[in-house]
Amino acid sequence: MSDLLTKAAKVKSTAIQLGKKSTAQKNKALELIADELRNQSAFIVRENENDIRLAREKGFHDSLIDRLILNENRIHDMADSLNQLTNLPDPIGEVLEEWARPNGINIKKVRVPLGVVGMIYEARPNVTVDAASLCLKTGNAVLLRGSTSALYSNKALVHVIHEALNKSELPNDAVQLIEDTSRETANQMFKMNEYLDVLIPRGGKKLIQTVVEQSTVPVLETGAGNCHLFIDESANSDMAMSIAINAKTQRPSVCNAMETLLVHENWAKQHMSSLIHSFKENDVEIRGDEATQTYDDLVKPASEEDWETEFLDKILAIKIVRNVNDAIDHINQYGSKHSEGIISEHLSNVTEFMNSVDAAALYHNASTRFTDGFEFGFGAEIGISTQKLHARGPMGLPALTSTKYLIHGEGQIKQ
């Protein structure tokens, strides 16, 4: 049997036992992993250096190398997150609904683990600890498949996790790392419906696209954010400018940053020049439609492609629209159903926007940058779902659960 099949079988064999562990047993294991990470940080850093050396030899960009680095600080941060995770409520076993039927049977809907989670991810080795800990907290076994570039680091981290699990009451085999990082193992994982209950891709657009297109295992899709902000005619000008600058510049490289700004023509007449000025002060390149270009010589023309693009950079597309309906139509045509905002003091326009834009999170008079499990108060985040089934928007621990119906009777039969 291949490494992949052996490990998939191992992971699956632990799922039922793991699913029955108590909250205390699971939290104890997370604490043991945190301790072990701190104790073995020197070993982890040493192994990580192999990945860094190889990445430099291959000429990786500095930003990519930065994502790979595990130093004492980062390892201690990981350990701290594990300790924080123990404080979150355990969703498993929660009774979501309970009712009796006229024939006397009692029906309970309870939360249970998904079973076995397959995780396919890129570069960042911290995803290894993150995924393993979120899965263990929710009673899920996990099969990890990271990238070649982080293999030394991932092996070291899983080694440390195993040493901690050995001291815990959770099954050691519940966390497994695939060490063959060839494309073939990924392709095989896509079809492992017998072993995996769900696949979660974490990484770039291309990785996620490939998994969605090729996987027969159900996928939890965490996707791209081509996010918009619409400044309505009635918008408070200070608020609109502050939110627009924040949504674009506070951290341009993340999925909930604004990519296209839509501005009501009447608001534009009064404030567009000063808004463009503020963006320039923040080193933002502007690509505008024809109307926007009339406000400033330095606005470049926006192409059709710009409306579709998640820049993830200090680039912003701007379009002037006639009303809220034009804004809604533009967003529903080009948006990626992630996070969309309206700045307005006109309540019926806000309602129309909230009801008509098809996206996971809709903001009125607030920055799109709040779409995030921590900002929502979930205490942990699996990712931000842009799909409509199972979970939509920021996903906390419950996204890693399913349900079961438990029915109790006294001999009832179907008439």
Add this chain to the structure above:
Amino acid sequence: MSDLLTKAAKVKSTAIQLGKKSTAQKNKALELIADELRNQSAFIVRENENDIRLAREKGFHDSLIDRLILNENRIHDMADSLNQLTNLPDPIGEVLEEWARPNGINIKKVRVPLGVVGMIYEARPNVTVDAASLCLKTGNAVLLRGSTSALYSNKALVHVIHEALNKSELPNDAVQLIEDTSRETANQMFKMNEYLDVLIPRGGKKLIQTVVEQSTVPVLETGAGNCHLFIDESANSDMAMSIAINAKTQRPSVCNAMETLLVHENWAKQHMSSLIHSFKENDVEIRGDEATQTYDDLVKPASEEDWETEFLDKILAIKIVRNVNDAIDHINQYGSKHSEGIISEHLSNVTEFMNSVDAAALYHNASTRFTDGFEFGFGAEIGISTQKLHARGPMGLPALTSTKYLIHGEGQIKQ
């Protein structure tokens, strides 16, 4: 553009408007469809006769032809279900959660339609009305693709639905039937991620398997039921017999009927002969393991394949086990995660069974035949999900919904 693409685009163009319609507007449309079905029943029967004639020419089995038939009674039953559907609560707009964050933003999680539902189904033309009405009630547009054998009937039904929608405030194009029932259109539908938010296959195992394997559109899987009943040592003998007979024989052709019976060896010693006798009186063919064969000469040997088979017929596999753990292991190995039961008076065995069997519905001292949206009190049923994401077990109207987060602020920006 092909018929498929034209209709997919039409359906999609209505989704946002349809999603905003009020409960009253949607219920009114359902009533109009019910009236129109009753008024045009002669036309529907006439068109249906074309399908029946063709089916007879092709030499279809009587049972298949029976599924195709639409007579006055069946049409009135469909109309009655539509009237009943108007009484069910509308899930759309329901606020599932609402909270404020320390920074003052208010977050609401509300139920919204999925958008566009693609429905691929076989033979039974009543699915056309069923699917259309459940989708309309939940504000979803629907693209229907039935089978060639029911094409005359499906066209007639959708014609009637359109005439009713014309008189309603819902968009007429929200329900569309693909009239090209070639395999190619199905294959194209599997990849229509741009138009469809979800695909629901309804029909045989092979159809569902094909959709799950080939679709890149997310699938709501309604699956096969290889259901088990375990009679524990402590089971009340009358109750065990009554439930076993009911689960197998009340309607053997449905997914929640029992296919394999597992019996504790000590209970078997006392009651197996009389249980087998009862099954025989009910014309049930028994295929047993070696131990079961010792109880009656007419028990045929069960093959490995029998443990895996959903007979959907008056055939039952029986295995004698040593304890509840053997029963759990057998079910988790061969079951299809649908409905599984235990008859026992031993509470810790019941708890172990409930916690360790991985299935949508687990029964204690009741027949597995209750896994059904109506028996659960949902008032409607989309199908019974055997997947773990989104919805598990009997699916009522909420399974046809997604959620949105609506966030209200007063100018909050991310620090």
